[in-house]
Amino acid sequence: MPNSPFTPGIAAGRLSEAELAGNFTDLHSPLDAHQATVAADRCYFCFNAPCVTACPTSIDIPLFIRQIATGTARAAARTIFDQNILGGMCARVCPTETLCEEVCVRQTAEGQPVEIGRLQRFATDLGMANGHPFDQAPATGKHVAIVGAGPAGLACAHRLAMRGHEVTVFDAHDKPGGLNEFGIASYKSVGGFAQAEIAWLLGIGGVNLRQGQALGHDVTLAALQADHDAVFLGMGLAGVNALRADGADRENVLDAVGFISELRQAEDISSLAVGRNVVVIGGGMTAVDAAVQSRLLGAENVTMVYRRGRDRMAASRFEQDLAASRGVRIVTDAQPVAVHGNGAVREVEFGYTRTGADGLEGTGETFRLAADQVFLAIGQRLEGAPDALALQDGKIRVDENGATSVVGVWAGGDCADGGDDLTVTAVAEGRDAAEAIHRALG
Amino acid sequence: MADLSSEFVGIKSPNPFWLASAPPTDKEYNVRRAFEAGWGGVVWKTLGEDGPPIVNVNGPRYGAIHGADRRLLGLNNIELITDRPLETNLEEISRVKSDFPDRAVVVSLMVPCEEAAWKAILPRVAETGADGIELNFGCPHGMAERGMGSAVGQVPEYIEMVTRWCKENYDRPVIVKLTPNITDIRRPAMAARNGGADAVSLINTLNSITSVNLDSFAPEPTIDGKGSHGGYCGPAVKPIALSMVSEIARNPQTANLPISGIGGVTTWRDAAEFLALGAGNVQVCTAAMTYGFKVVQELISGLSQWMDEKGHSSVGGLVGRAVANCSDWQHLNLNYVTKARIDQDACIKCGRCYAACEDTSHQAITMSQDRVFEVQDDECVACNMCINTCPVEGCMSMEQLAPGTVDKRTGMRVSAEYGNWTTHPNNPSVQAAE
Numbered sequence: 001m002p003n004s005p006f007t008p009g010i011a012a013g014r015l016s017e018a019e020l021a022g023n024f025t026d027l028h029s030p031l032d033a034h035q036a037t038v039a040a041d042r043c044y045f046c047f048n049a050p051c052v053t054a055c056p057t058s059i060d061i062p063l064f065i066r067q068i069a070t071g072t073a074r075a076a077a078r079t080i081f082d083q084n085i086l087g088g089m090c091a092r093v094c095p096t097e098t099l100c101e102e103v104c105v106r107q108t109a110e111g112q113p114v115e116i117g118r119l120q121r122f123a124t125d126l127g128m129a130n131g132h133p134f135d136q137a138p139a140t141g142k143h144v145a146i147v148g149a150g151p152a153g154l155a156c157a158h159r160l161a162m163r164g165h166e167v168t169v170f171d172a173h174d175k176p177g178g179l180n181e182f183g184i185a186s187y188k189s190v191g192g193f194a195q196a197e198i199a200w201l202l203g204i205g206g207v208n209l210r211q212g213q214a215l216g217h218d219v220t221l222a223a224l225q226a227d228h229d230a231v232f233l234g235m236g237l238a239g240v241n242a243l244r245a246d247g248a249d250r251e252n253v254l255d256a257v258g259f260i261s262e263l264r265q266a267e268d269i270s271s272l273a274v275g276r277n278v279v280v281i282g283g284g285m286t287a288v289d290a291a292v293q294s295r296l297l298g299a300e301n302v303t304m305v306y307r308r309g310r311d312r313m314a315a316s317r318f319e320q321d322l323a324a325s326r327g328v329r330i331v332t333d334a335q336p337v338a339v340h341g342n343g344a345v346r347e348v349e350f351g352y353t354r355t356g357a358d359g360l361e362g363t364g365e366t367f368r369l370a371a372d373q374v375f376l377a378i379g380q381r382l383e384g385a386p387d388a389l390a391l392q393d394g395k396i397r398v399d400e401n402g403a404t405s406v407v408g409v410w411a412g413g414d415c416a417d418g419g420d421d422l423t424v425t426a427v428a429e430g431r432d433a434a435e436a437i438h439r440a441l442g
Numbered sequence: 443m444a445d446l447s448s449e450f451v452g453i454k455s456p457n458p459f460w461l462a463s464a465p466p467t468d469k470e471y472n473v474r475r476a477f478e479a480g481w482g483g484v485v486w487k488t489l490g491e492d493g494p495p496i497v498n499v500n501g502p503r504y505g506a507i508h509g510a511d512r513r514l515l516g517l518n519n520i521e522l523i524t525d526r527p528l529e530t531n532l533e534e535i536s537r538v539k540s541d542f543p544d545r546a547v548v549v550s551l552m553v554p555c556e557e558a559a560w561k562a563i564l565p566r567v568a569e570t571g572a573d574g575i576e577l578n579f580g581c582p583h584g585m586a587e588r589g590m591g592s593a594v595g596q597v598p599e600y601i602e603m604v605t606r607w608c609k610e611n612y613d614r615p616v617i618v619k620l621t622p623n624i625t626d627i628r629r630p631a632m633a634a635r636n637g638g639a640d641a642v643s644l645i646n647t648l649n650s651i652t653s654v655n656l657d658s659f660a661p662e663p664t665i666d667g668k669g670s671h672g673g674y675c676g677p678a679v680k681p682i683a684l685s686m687v688s689e690i691a692r693n694p695q696t697a698n699l700p701i702s703g704i705g706g707v708t709t710w711r712d713a714a715e716f717l718a719l720g721a722g723n724v725q726v727c728t729a730a731m732t733y734g735f736k737v738v739q740e741l742i743s744g745l746s747q748w749m750d751e752k753g754h755s756s757v758g759g760l761v762g763r764a765v766a767n768c769s770d771w772q773h774l775n776l777n778y779v780t781k782a783r784i785d786q787d788a789c790i791k792c793g794r795c796y797a798a799c800e801d802t803s804h805q806a807i808t809m810s811q812d813r814v815f816e817v818q819d820d821e822c823v824a825c826n827m828c829i830n831t832c833p834v835e836g837c838m839s840m841e842q843l844a845p846g847t848v849d850k851r852t853g854m855r856v857s858a859e860y861g862n863w864t865t866h867p868n869n870p871s872v873q874a875a876e
Binding site for chain 2: 038042045046106
């Protein structure tokens with residue numbers, strides 16, 4: 001092994017192949033049948049259960065857990081897929097600790113919730129192994145265009161196909177999945193699960209995928225409207241917020257999103273280079289994913305710096321603890337003021353912050369962190385939205401059914417205003433927009 | 443320190459915990475281990491008449507009902523009486539009794555309903571030095587098909603007859619073990635007393651099929667595609683056993699007949715409940731079979747701690763303490779009015795009380811938008827279902843309405859007077875008498 005965590009600069013192969021393989025296995029190992037039974041036994045089958053209310057897709061959690069407990073995991077999977085066709089991915093990536101499991105009454109009672117996320121994975125893994133559970137309704141003769149093959153677009157496409165509509169999905173990437181494929185930390189979705197799930201989802205039939213079709217470049221909204229009975233936009237947030245600090249254009253100041261994507265797509269993780277000293281700027285899940293994976297690749301020092309207090313971080317407490325447990329140092333109340341270096345970044349200078357009368361302000365005290373690589377995770381923004389669409393807070397304005405300001409065009413997922421930027425929220429919005437489109441196509 | 447020593451029909455043991463006649467007491471090896479673990483006594487697994495040994499099935503002989511986390515709640519068996527030679531058992535009984543003189547060793551017996559058969563075996567049991575015998579009139583499977591076990595226990599005349607034979611041919615205590623597979627447990631108990639029994643022990647196991655295999659459509663445990671009913675025991679049968687024990691204890695004709703309580707005793711608390719309902723001691727099987735002989739240590743320490751805390755100095759002083767409070771429905775005080783109460787600090791907002799009340803009871807619990815559950819006194823009939831479904835112990839309780847306060851459900855003031863159905867104006871027989 002030529003390199004180690006102490007190799008200066010940016011280097012690949014800082015860890016052995018075995019160490020890397022161990023680092024990038026499943027974050028949460030799947031439950032076996034016995035573990036699932038024991039875990040399912042803890043569910044109280046609450047009335048109007050808080051966990052269901054907390055789930056953006058409103059999965060009937062007590063029912064599916066009771067179905068697991070009574071030895072009918074396929075029925076449990078069906079219960080999940082009825083509400084959330086991407087229940088398999090959501091079981092892996094949902095921040096359950098801030099959704100269903102946070103409000104579990106056994107969290108209240110014992111500080112230990114029912115393991116809803118892992119039980120969902122148990123059921124969906126078994127359910128998906130049994131083929132596709134839904135059938136298309138008789139063909140309606142209607143044809144709907146979907147932009148983006150991410151969670152929102154896929155959920156929308158599946159529900160429309162179930163209702164008998166023909167669906168064509170236009171996606172900018174070379175393979176479908178959106179953030180499920182490109183935006184999620186590798187250890188949350190191992191073994192090519194995203195593509196396997198899409199293949200399974202397409203088992204419904206009636207959905208055509210067209211890759212390499214970016215809106216505004218290869219297809220236009222007007223053309224899609226002309227050729228289809230309805231359009232759903234779920235293209236996510238392609239733009240990455242830029243760092244506004246002196247020297248932000250120095251070499252090796254990179255987007256965290258790109259780093260995460262590169263890692264997910266890598267054939268050989270040991271060929272990926274990472275800095276000895278890595279600085280991640282941001283406080284959300286993307287920041288945690290980038291920081292943790294930098295450590296897992298063998299970076300010696302990884303520091304995550306967030307401009308506000310820990311309580312304001314978008315990353316859940318679980319994610320923060322995960323980062324800490326992987327050796328990531330979390331610095332709060334500091335914002336970048338300059339990127340120093342000679343061509344490439346060498347140091348990032350931060351200024352401490354506090355909340356003043358006019359919002360966040362610098363205290364005047366600064367410090368520097370050595371950095372061979374800087375990953376920016378300071379938010380993504382909508383890019384290339386068709387001019388015809390009205391925006392709200394920088395995103396496509398939609399009503400409660402996902403309808404945009406343009407008749408016949410719906411939107412959902414991260415590109416649409418409202419809701420958290422979560423996979424599960426995107427699924428709910430895509431599904432609900434499909435039902436709205438179905439009603440409109442009557 | 444509470445005195446746990448026990449004397450039951452003259453048989454002394456260091457504690458009131460005996461192992462019931464069952465697989466755990468089938469041989470010297472087990473019984474020695476049981477005594478070393480601390481059991482006060484054993485009832486040796488049932489001996490049959492001399493001759494070719496009993497044959498058991500060679501497939502599974504137990505079936506079970508499980509609760510959450512596979513906690514064993516009910517056990518069923520189709521095992522017969524001992525399948526070892528009579529002489530072997532008698533030799534082992536002699537040795538064990540001789541080595542453990544302070545422990546109770548009672549021998550369970552089941553031979554055909556012929557006086558000669560009993561006359562043949564009783565002297566041989568007496569020679570072992572065992573403290574007494576227990577007549578197995580209870581096993582509901584297998585042996586009953588041959589006219590023994592519960593086939594005898596279901597005919598009071600047979601019970602009395604065989605008991606009398608035993609009393610005439612054996613000079614130590616005779617305990618008659620009763621089957622619960624009858625309609626009125628008092629009848630066989632009276633028959634035993636009439637035959638001169640020193641005590642009864644109950645309950646033996648209940649006829650049962652624990653489950654059906656849904657692939658083969660055969661009862662479990664399945665023997666080559668077929669199953670037969672077995673005897674059910676374990677925690678699930680405790681309520682049935684308690685009721686039957688109390689029936690005998692409060693029946694004037696059997697009130698002084700000593701009872702050895704059997705049926706689902708799993709913890710010290712279960713044992714204390716049997717004692718309170720009139721049992722002079724308890725016999726345990728399923729708990730030992732589930733957790734091993736060591737459970738007796740918890741039975742001993744638990745009963746001892748509770749007795750110390752409550753100031754009960756002896757086991758004998760506990761026996762029958764709850765019998766006088768076992769009443770008939772018609773004598774329950776209808777002027778005793780309670781309402782369910784929810785400790786909002788303890789409530790975890792699962793809503794099970796709401797579902798139970800709203801769907802299946804009296805619509806007396808309301809649920810707010812933010813999941814605060816509240817009892818509505820004007821609808822609450824105090825049925826207790828909410829408390830029974832609440833997963834948090836102590837979260838819900840029943841509160842008595844003080845005499846003089848108005849019950850919002852009926853609009854009536856709560857009376858301080860005792861008033862039961864026999865004098866209630868809605869009772870047709872009361873009106874007829876007027």
